[in-house]
Amino acid sequence: DIEMTQSPSSLSASVGDRVTITCRSSQSISSYFNWYQQKPGKAPQLLIYAASSLQSGVPSRFSGSGSGTDFTLTISSLQPEDCAIYYCQQSYITPYTFGQGTKLEIK
Amino acid sequence: QVQLQESGPGLVKPSQTLSLTCTVSGGSISSDSYFWSWIRQPAGKGLEWIGRIYASGDTNYNPSLKSRVTISGDTSKNQFSLKLSSVTAADSAVYYCARDVPFYSGSARSWFDPWGQGTLVTVSS
Numbered sequence: 599d600i601e602m603t604q605s606p607s608s609l610s611a612s613v614g615d616r617v618t619i620t621c622r623s624s625q626s627i628s629s630y631f632n633w634y635q636q637k638p639g640k641a642p643q644l645l646i647y648a649a650s651s652l653q654s655g656v657p658s659r660f661s662g663s664g665s666g667t668d669f670t671l672t673i674s675s676l677q678p679e680d681c682a683i684y685y686c687q688q689s690y691i692t693p694y695t696f697g698q699g700t701k702l703e704i705k
Numbered sequence: 706q707v708q709l710q711e712s713g714p715g716l717v718k719p720s721q722t723l724s725l726t727c728t729v730s731g732g733s734i735s736s737d738s739y740f741w742s743w744i745r746q747p748a749g750k751g752l753e754w755i756g757r758i759y760a761s762g763d764t765n766y767n768p769s770l771k772s773r774v775t776i777s778g779d780t781s782k783n784q785f786s787l788k789l790s791s792v793t794a795a796d797s798a799v800y801y802c803a804r805d806v807p808f809y810s811g812s813a814r815s816w817f818d819p820w821g822q823g824t825l826v827t828v829s830s
Contacts, residue, residue, distance in 0.1 A: 630808065644818040
C-alpha cells in the first residue's frame with residue numbers, strides 16, 4: 599500500500615495567518631491526490647482534487663500544489679471556521695489511502 | 706445535488722456480520738460516470754477505504770478486508786450495501802458511504818465527493 603505521511607500532526611495558528619500543511623507519499627502518485635476537511639462530528643468534505651483544483655464552493659483562500667511525492671495545502675488567511683482536521687488521500691492505486699490527519703486549531 | 710445516507714444497526718455482536726445500506730438521492734448508482742465507495746473511521750483515528758462498486762456491479766476491495774467484505778448494489782432502490790463478516794471490536798467505527806468521481810472520463814482513479822453523514826457501528830456483546 600502507498601503510505602501517506604502528513605506534517606505537522608497538529609498546529610495552532612492565529613486568524614489571518616498563512617498556514618501550510620504538507621503530505622508525502624511513499625511512492626510517486628503523479629497528481630492523483632486530494633485534500634479533505636473534517637469538522638468535529640461531521641463527514642469529511644472535499645477541498646482540493648487532482649492536487650491543485652479547488653472544489654466548487656470551497657473558499658479561494660484554500661489552495662493546493664505539488665506532484666510526484668510531495669504535496670502542500672495552503673490556507674492564505676486563516677479563518678475561525680477553518681478549525682478542523684485535514685486529510686490527504688492518494689488515488690493513484692487501490693487500496694486508496696489517507697494521511698493520518700493534521701489537526702488545525704485557532705489560537 | 707446528490708446526497709447519500711447510511712443506515713443499519715448501530716450495534717453488532719462479535720463474530721456476526723455487519724450490514725449497512727447507503728441510499729443515494731439526486732443521482733443514479735447505475736450511471737457509468739461514477740463509482741460508489743465505503744470508507745470507515747474508528748473513533749479518534751484516521752480514514753480507511755473499504756472498497757467500491759461500479760455501475761457494472763464489479764467491485765474493488767481493500768486487500769486488508771477483502772476476505773470479509775462484500776459490496777453490492779440494488780439499482781431498483783438506488784442503494785448499495787456493505788457486508789462485513791466475522792466482526793471484532795476492531796471493526797467498530799463510523800462507516801461512511803461516498804461517491805467516487807473519476808479524474809477523467811474512463812479513468813478508474815477517483816476522488817470522494819460527496820460523503821454521507823456516517824453511521825456509528827459498535828461491535829460488542
